[in-house]
Amino acid sequence: xxxxxxxxxxxxxxxxxxxxxxxxxxxxxxxxxxxxxxxxxxxxxxxxxxxxxxxxxxxxxxxxxxxxxxxxxxxxxxxxxxxxxxxxxxxxxxxxxxxxxxxxxxxxxxxxxxxxxxxxxxxxxxxxxxxxxxxxxxxxxxxxxxxxxxxxxxxxxxxxxxxxxxxxxxxxxxxxxxxxxxxxxxxxxxxxxxxxxxxxxxxxxxxxxxxxxxxxxxxxxxxxxxxxxxxxxxxxxxxxxxxxxxxxxxx
Amino acid sequence: xxxxxxxxxxxxxxxxxxxxxxxxxxxxxxxxxxxxxxxxxxxxxxxxxxxxxxxxxxxxxxxxxxxxxxxxxxxxxxxxxxxxxxxxxxxxxxxxxxxxxxxxxxxxxxxxxxxxxxxxxxxxxxxxxxxxxxxxxxxxxxxxxxxxxxxxxxxxxxxxxxxxxxxxxxxxxxxxxxxxxxxxxxxxx
Numbered sequence: 001x002x003x004x005x006x007x008x009x010x011x012x013x014x015x016x017x018x019x020x021x022x023x024x025x026x027x028x029x030x031x032x033x034x035x036x037x038x039x040x041x042x043x044x045x046x047x048x049x050x051x052x053x054x055x056x057x058x059x060x061x062x063x064x065x066x067x068x069x070x071x072x073x074x075x076x077x078x079x080x081x082x083x084x085x086x087x088x089x090x091x092x093x094x095x096x097x098x099x100x101x102x103x104x105x106x107x108x109x110x111x112x113x114x115x116x117x118x119x120x121x122x123x124x125x126x127x128x129x130x131x132x133x134x135x136x137x138x139x140x141x142x143x144x145x146x147x148x149x150x151x152x153x154x155x156x157x158x159x160x161x162x163x164x165x166x167x168x169x170x171x172x173x174x175x176x177x178x179x180x181x182x183x184x185x186x187x188x189x190x191x192x193x194x195x196x197x198x199x200x201x202x203x204x205x206x207x208x209x210x211x212x213x214x215x216x217x218x219x220x221x222x223x224x225x226x227x228x229x230x231x232x233x234x235x236x237x238x239x240x241x242x243x244x245x246x247x248x249x250x251x
Numbered sequence: 252x253x254x255x256x257x258x259x260x261x262x263x264x265x266x267x268x269x270x271x272x273x274x275x276x277x278x279x280x281x282x283x284x285x286x287x288x289x290x291x292x293x294x295x296x297x298x299x300x301x302x303x304x305x306x307x308x309x310x311x312x313x314x315x316x317x318x319x320x321x322x323x324x325x326x327x328x329x330x331x332x333x334x335x336x337x338x339x340x341x342x343x344x345x346x347x348x349x350x351x352x353x354x355x356x357x358x359x360x361x362x363x364x365x366x367x368x369x370x371x372x373x374x375x376x377x378x379x380x381x382x383x384x385x386x387x388x389x390x391x392x393x394x395x396x397x398x399x400x401x402x403x404x405x406x407x408x409x410x411x412x413x414x415x416x417x418x419x420x421x422x423x424x425x426x427x428x429x430x431x432x433x434x435x436x437x438x439x440x
Contacts, residue, residue: 003286019402027421031330035287038294038302051286058285061307065314066278117319145320146331148338179339 003055006032010039010046111242112211115235118145119173119200122166134160135167142170147177158187165194165201173204181211199230206236215243261325268317277317281310284326288333295337296344305340309333381431388412389424396421 008014009022026033043050121139132140138153154171158164168187175184188205191197202221209218222243225236256264256279268276281288288309292302312332322328382390388410395406396417407417 002283006286016402016405017400019404020396020400023403024397024400027425031287031291031326034294035290038290038292039286041297042290042293042299042302054289055286058289058303058306059282061303062278062282062285062310065307065310066274113315144331145328146335148335178335 006036006039007046007048007051007055009036010051011048013048107242108210108213108215111239112207115239116176116207118142118177119170119204121170138167138170142174145177147174150174151178165191165196169197169201169204172201172208176204176208176211181208184208185212185214199225199228199232203232203236206239210239210243219243265317265322265325272318274314277314278310280325281313281329284329288329291330291333292337295341305337309336312336377432377435378428381428381435384431385424385427388416389420389427392417392420393424393428
């Protein structure tokens with residue numbers, strides 16, 4: 001279903017048969033159904049001009065992002081602009097402590113964002129089966145990156161079997177996926193003695209600590225991972241190098 | 252959409268972007284669904300400017316996530332990524348706790364279930380039997396919509412029901428049909 005067809009539907013440019021075909025597709029496509037609901041809420045009687053304008057606006061912001069200039073571009077300053085630049089430099093210098101603090105916070109976020117990748121579930125199954133078990137529902141939600149649904153499903157599994165390390169681990173990762181590092185820490189910190197998924201648990205717990213700005217806790221786990229042979233060894237060392245100055249300055 | 256990329260499938264554009272990180276490929280791909288993302292964003296945020304901002308934010312997410320994620324079917328994946336972002340944004344705007352998500356998830360699951368009703372099964376005797384067990388409202392709407400291929404508005408005019416009632420009768424009818432057919436299969440099996 002492309003944008004042209006959507007616009008024709010919204011502006012009543014389809015025949016009755018075409019409208020029915022479009023609506024049958026909506027019934028089988030929740031994305032299309034919810035989007036049409038939303039678009040109809042914006043305007044109950046779209047004209048082609050109005051919907052084209054919205055499409056143009058939305059697409060132009062995407063184009064701006066696509067063609068955003070790369071960093072490091074050299075800009076030549078006129079004579080008079082030097083004075084303004086000097087003032088700005090002065091202000092920047094005056095506020096340097098504050099800016100340093102803010103950039104540190106951003107760095108923690110950046111480290112977390114560049115290293116967090118969801119762990120592949122070892123029990124991933126074929127999608128679209130009928131009669132899914134609770135576990136396969138959780139796995140499917142997790143695989144589809146629907147972490148809210150995954151949290152919901154894994155919480156049910158864990159409440160039925162609190163000692164299952166794998167389900168606890170994926171619950172923890174799903175909490176991270178929903179931006180809830182404290183809850184991820186709560187779940188994952190109980191698993192650190194487990195032999196199963198030993199390194200995975202430490203890795204995701206370390207990421208949760210970084211996300212939650214508990215850098216010293218993260219450092220302990222990452223040091224442990226960097227000292228042993230495991231999948232995360234190199235990444236752990238890389239993060240330790242990046243965190244080095246930050247942890248020292250917080251102490 | 253640039254003419255240059257119209258013949259590329261979604262999967263090909265994903266692959267091109269993942270290979271060299273050129274945002275043009277991701278942009279062309281995303282624009283195929285920009286109206287859908289905007290409509291979905293408005294549904295959750297109920298504010299035109301917020302919805303437009305969300306379209307940009309989701310594109311930024313897509314640019315980052317596509318680099319590290321294997322994407323099977325782009326449109327479904329985009330739907331999930333968009334929905335997760337919008338639910339978070341909506342919860343933040345309304346200062347809601349994440350606990351609210353459980354109910355929302357159940358609603359989505361209902362939609363997923365709807366997908367499994369296979370229209371080809373209309374021909375089967377089993378379906379006819381199940382259809383006869385629906386209430387009048389749901390049966391009439393299902394028959395007009397699927398058998399006689401009438402659009403929602405026409406079904407509404409023919410039955411005298413309002414548009415929302417027609418849509419919910421079709422959705423509920425489909426779900427009930429699925430349940431009834433499962434029951435019948437067990438009885439026959």
